[in-house]
Amino acid sequence: MPELPEVETVRRGLAPVMEGARIAQVAVNRPDLRWPFPERMAERLTGARVMQLRRRSKYILADLDRGETLLIHLGMSGRILISGDALGRFVHDHPAPEKHDHVVIDMDNGARITFNDPRRFGAMDLMASEGAEAHPLLAKLGPEPLGNDFHESYLATALKARNTPIKSALLDQKIVAGLGNIYVCEALFRVGISPQRKARNIAVARLKTLVPAIRDVLTEAIAAGGSSLRDFRQADGELGYFQHSFDVYGREGEACRTQGCTARIARVVQSGRSSFYCPACQR
């Protein structure tokens, strides 16, 4: 489900009800997600004030006033939903608990944050805020695609020795952090690069267009509140709508949207993931 735009959408939804508020109560309904929860997670969170919500790649990081930082990853199927009356702004009633509501956090302002994740590929961890970027899950991440460190010359260097398809390279979080299957497919379509082209065989002139294409597709998706396929919701329960703007993802057999192109969108499987592309427009 959640790639960078969806995670950023969730972060933006959570920030107004979490930042500055204190965690009043935490229910942890199972011992683990992908990994065991950290020791005494509920006790370590209870009573802490959330200073700031940040995002790094597909991780949400909540800095607490106790010198610890809560890390949240949504995996494939993770959702975070806000309910309750926060800061006098009515969001909505607490819904009945659902299957796979693994962690429920009540804030002292009346907001309830529910983490639901059927497949449990998600994760939560607690670490010292100081040196948090050295956490094993964060340490090897590449630059943020919307940040200043992601540019043409960086990408050229990073891809130069890669004997792998560009599709796989862009999914590699060590090269650039936050892209997933959807937005890689969409970005490659926008610049006319085949997902099967070897990363090192892309001319620098084309990389020059790829960087802004990646930035644009992510920025547009964030503005649309992310993409809602099966289970993604914004934190307020609203659906994102960027899925209506997909040019290729999930459109196998449908007409290419390029003016004058009569080809149909194709699907190939690369390292176990579907790649959608236009065989005529993408070379």
Next chain:
DNA sequence: ATAGGCACCTGGTGGC
């Protein structure tokens, strides 16, 4: 160091 494949887990969909 890099590349490819598997594993983790649940649920939805479509075919028979």
Next chain:
DNA sequence: TGCCACCAGGTGCCTA
């Protein structure tokens, strides 16, 4: 309706 195969937004780990 039931059963089954296949598919899904991620990524750590293992093997060559």
